[in-house]
Amino acid sequence: MRPTDVTDPAYYHRVVDCQWACPAHTNVPEYIRQIAQGLFTEAYLTNRESNVFPGILGRTCDRPCEPACRRTRIDEKPVAICRLKRVAADHRDDVTGMLPTAPAVKNGKRIACVGAGPASLALANDLVPIGYDVTIFEKLPRPGGLMRTNIPSFRLPASVLDEEIDYILGMGVDLRCNTPVDSMESLLREGYDAIFVGSGAPRGKDLDIPGRHDSDRILIGIDFLESVHFGHITEIESRVLIIGVGNTAMDCCRTVKRIGATDVKVMARRGRQHFKASPWELEDAEEELVEIVENHSPKRFVIEDGILTGMEFDVVEWYDDNGRQKSRTLETVTIPCDAVILAIGQDNAFPWIERDIGIEFGDWDMPVVDRTTFQCTLPGVFFGGDSAWGPDNIIWAVEHAHQAAISIHLHCAGASLTDRPPQGMNLLSEKMGLHQWSYSNAYSHAVRAKMVHVDLEQRFRDLGVEVELGFDPAQTAAEVQRCLNCDVQTHFTAELCIECDACIDICPVDCLTITHAGNEAELRGRLTAPTIHPEQPLYVSAGLPQTARVMVKDEDVCVHCGLCAERCPTAAWDMRRFELLQPYAGKPAGSSKYPPLPLLR
Amino acid sequence: MTTSIPKPRIHHPSLERNSIGLTRRDYEGSMSTLCAGCGHDSVTAAIIRAFWELSIPPHRVAKLSGIGCSSKTPTYFLREAHGFNSVHGRMPSIATGAGAANRDLIMIGISGDGDSLSIGLGQFCHAMRRGVRMLYVLENNGVYGLTKGQFSASADVGTKAKRGEVNRNEPIDPVLLALSLGATFVARSFSGDREQLVPILKAGLAHRGFAFIDVISPCVTFNDHEGSTKSYRFTRDHMREVIAADFTDGAVRDGGLDGAGNGHAIHADPGDETPAESPDLVPIRTEITAAYAPGSVHEIRMHDGSTVRLRKIDENFESTDRDAVYAYVRERQRAGEIPTGLLYMEPEALDMHAMEGTVARPLVDLAFESLCPGAGKLDALMEEFR
Incomplete structure (x- = not known):
């Protein structure tokens, strides 16, 4: 195995299992730490940057993050990530002044969206702040798509839905309700610079x-x-x-x-x-x-x-x-x-798209859509959400919208859609003192908090009674400590290592090995503890100075307790907080999506 | 927070259990408060592994130590074992007393170059002479760490302290000392070489007599710099394994520790009861066959049924007799090498119990009448001296 390249953001990203599994790559450990500090507004905004609808998703997300959670691999249930998202949403302050706004001078480009569901709304959320005029056509009297009509209000109260949709509409979106699009051909004739189809799978x-x-x-x-x-x-x-x-x-x-x-x-x-x-x-x-x-x-x-x-x-x-x-x-x-x-x-249904206007349809009468660019065979027409490849979850629609927005921005600039902006990363040491880190590294044995529900009699009285009460403060305080802070990476500097074995001896889960180099299959056979999940990556260092052996880490069950770094005499091991920097339309990785927050209270 | 978090009580899902149902984690102690990267912590980890692999019940072990960085380490392994942290350099006396009172205890003494070679040199010598039945680990780093890094008695001539001064005093070499004083098991190893150290520790635990291991265990804080002859790098560059030891646990191979988990495989050997190996008789000594070729394997069967396999790496090394080993070690050291391995072993030598004819059972197991036969018996005894 060649030494692992940790300067590629993908390596450390993969170690943050929840973030890796999330289609929108929400920075889960970061917002959980913010909740732990009572910074609910900050936690909300951390969520919103990638998933746009924290309050809605905190109640309705299909949670691909939770089965991926590292805690499941050490014999326990995952952190209640989704419920904590709701905690951030429920307890945030007014964020209206902290959200992106449309610039005073627009860029002159007009985008049409079909359907006012999560995909089109998330697209508008990305494009309006960078100067686009976005028009959304919706056949129903109110926006929200399936979030409004298919998710009952006892699971998702209308007030939560309205508030988060209004954040986007408030940026200055031209929403036209009760306006079904009957013909793609006539929509194309209206001269929009790009068209986004986010009409869902409505049949x-x-x-x-x-x-x-x-x-x-x-x-x-x-x-x-x-x-x-x-x-x-x-x-x-x-x-x-x-x-x-x-x-x-x-x-x-x-x-x-x-x-x-x-x-x-x-x-x-x-x-x-x-x-x-x-x-x-x-x-x-x-x-x-x-x-x-x-x-x-x-x-x-x-x-x-x-x-x-x-x-x-x-x-x-x-x-x-x-x-x-x-x-x-x-x-x-x-x-x-x-x-x-x-x-x-x-099923999807596109009776309103003429079949002779250059939009090719493939298997199951679905439009042919590029998996990376979200563009169909007619340049300038994009699909996202359920209308792209059939029914999936809200969080997928949001990520489709982010990617389609990048494509639309490239398309409008006349650039190649495949020349996509790269991800970036920040990596900052968490060391504060000899045994002190700027994250809570102690392992909590708390069990997953159980959501309390309104009692049966009361909930049947009215269709609008929300069943889940949300975590109480004690549950929240315990649950946040269950997070292992997988984004605080064990970062290794081979040149500093004196091969004293201190890290290997202290590691509670035996994930470290110093051994001679070899290929992956053979190396996996020589680890301190055997491989359980071969799909989990191995970190391999460059040759160590004294013996030319290599440091190998099986990322699988590392609990990020930081003891390897505490017991390292030369700081060859360090705990460094990894932050994935994602690009959004018109915002290269690392440029802040939100205006700076006021200093910590 | 100024202290470290405790090591989380979670483990890798595949963590193995030994034949008495314990995991390696069950042989740990509290968190080390030694400097990060201390060689002693590696020795502690090797000791944990050795006891775990031998399936020794922790409550049958007595951990003994004196004063110094090394002597703190018994706290960091076998939390359920007995322990005695004695006066500086006096651990061998405590061990002698404990062994005399309860021969079924498996004794491990942890000492350092200060504790054993300076203040406790005399004690160390006499424990070897007496053949106290114990594993004696000397964690040797060449400096007094707790008093901020002065040269110890094992510092080599010419070695440099961290602040630059050069040592002129001749070192006391504990391996040569042990060979000259009649120790029946003499080994040298390195904290950074667990593959070598663990089998030697296991063989030492199975040895019936005084098993001495000098472990070069670098002090990261005061003696791991350029110019030091006890640093990680210097030791790695100069150590030569001259004889490799593998240990096969006979007790495990023959079906575990007497089935009931009473763990009499180690030390509490049946030899004391069987006439063939009764302390009263001169034991039939298994001669270590004179010349065996480099790379060839020589097996030595231990009292408890386990086997130590010695594989010669340097063809010039003759482990057959004490004098040859002494001469070899002297010569290689003069050539600038640090010879390591299980250098000398006399499996059938007499230990303290055999030499002194002590009673075969721990005093605690003797009936009160045997321990205190009464005034009549005392009078009769006194009468003999009149």
Whole structure:
């Protein structure tokens, strides 16, 4: 193995597992430390820089960061990163004066966005402050897209949503509600410098089995949620079946419980390990006494005298057939019900994009979109969010928007879209004294804090009662200390090492080895502790001065306690805080996105 | 915060357990307060590894020390063992008493060049003569660290102190001293060479007698500069391993420590009860076969069933007799080398218990009537002297 190049921001970035896993690369350890110090506003702004919607995401994010959290690899649950994000959002001061604003003189470029969901809003957030005029066309009366219509208010209060959307609209976005775009061709004729399609995946999948069109009590999940949101549906029958077991199904089953249903079953074709819903959303639904039924494959709707009375299912068992899961029917059952909601996925729909204007469509009638530039085959037209490659989470839409904004900025400047601005990094020593670091390096054995919920009776009283109460101060104080500060890197300077072994002896998790150089596979066989996760990187130093051996560190389970650096007599090991500097449209890596904050209070 | 955080009580998921179910972490002590990078901390880590690999129950161990940086280190390993931090240089007396009272204790003494070669030189010599059954580790750094770095009695002629003064006094070489005083296990190693040190420590723990290891253990604060002959770099550049030792734990190989985890494999050997090796008889000495070729392996079976394999690296080295080893070490040192390895071993030599004919069981296990036979017996004894 060649010596590791730690001047490449990607190396240390990868060590910060949460930040690496986050599509927007939010600086998680930094905002958790800010929360620990009570700097909620700063923590909020740290979040907002990359993920734009901290309050919304602190309640609704799919949390790719949490399964990646290093704590899971030392036998424990991950840090409650998402809940801490909400803490920052809930306790921040007024940030309106600290947000980017549009410049007095615009750059004369006009951008059109289709759909006012998270992708278009995040795009406007990047482009308006650098002088663009952004117009967003939205078919519904209010902006927010699926964040507003598909996420029930008991999970995401409207006030939280409105506030964060208004931050962006307040920069001076030309939002045109109730204005659907019916033709891409005519939009192109309006002379915008670039067009961004952020129209989502607005069509709920249907289930074409016998009886489907014989009753009006069979509803499509996302349409149902939208109707409830706008007050078009205010009540439902008592017995409701939800078909499908993704997060939309969870929102549907919990919503119907609040508008009259008493007997709610979520019907799944497969076993629990295959459910698409996030584990915590399943838990929350089950807490509300929703029954989740496994291995029931829908067969037909039972209609008697024009009235839906139930639904017939094949009860199946699954078996392995040469690596493919197949099912066999054990029996057929009828489950009585008064209404059925189909929540089996979403499709994209672009009936408004003409197929002869240069925008190429590929598999599944999806536009062909470049994975790096987000541009389709018609130069100047970009896609992001669910409309690019199908349904995903809000945080992905935000990152798509950041990248599309960079592309649009390059496009408008006539530059190559593939010539993208590089990431940068800062690396600063945290050393304060002999045994003192400017981060809390002690290991906390606290267990993950459990979110407290409003009691069942109270939450069913009103559709708008937010179920999660947020962490209390004691929970917050304990949870922030569970963070291992993975961004405080163990930085090694080979020339200083005298090979005294002090670091190796003190390391609680045996992640250091001094040994002769070799290739990675062979080197992994000679480590102090065996490799558990080969996908986790090995750090390898240059040859050491006295014996020409190398220092090897398996990053896998390092808890960043800093003891190697404390026991190092020559400061060959140092704890240095790594900060990933991300470029945004018109803002090279390292240029501050926000005006400087007032000094620490 | 002015003190370090404690070492977190978490570990690598693959941390192994030994045959008595303990992990290496169970053999640790409290956090070291020695200077960062001290060689002594490496020796401590090697000791932890040796005890763990031998599956020795910590409560069967007595840690003994005197005064000095080295003598602080028993606090940093085997937190569940017995310990006695004695007066400066007097650890050998305490060890002699402890060993006499309880021969089942596994004794490890930690000392330094100040404690053993200056104030405690006499004590050190007599413990060797007596053959106290213990592992005696001398952490040798050539300076008095606790009093800010004056030359110690092991400082070489010509070595430079940190502030530039040059030592003119002849050093006391503990290895030569041990060879001349009849020590039955003599080794030299280096804190920075764990592969060498751990097997020697294990062999020393299995040795029935006085096992002496001189460990060059650099002082990072006062003696790790250019001009020092006890620095990390100087030691690495000048040490020559002349004989390599591998240790195979017979007890483990033969199915663990007597099955019940009572851990009688080390020292509390059945030899004391079996007539063939009874202290009353002259033991059948396994002669170390005279000449074996460089690279060839010579096996020595220890009392507890374990095996030490010696592999000769320098063909001129003759570990067969004390005088040859003495001459060899002198000669190599004059040539500017530091010969290391398990230099001399006499596995069948008599130890203190054999020589003094001590009672075979720890005093604590003897019935009160045996320990205190009463006035009648005393009178009878006195009568013999009249």
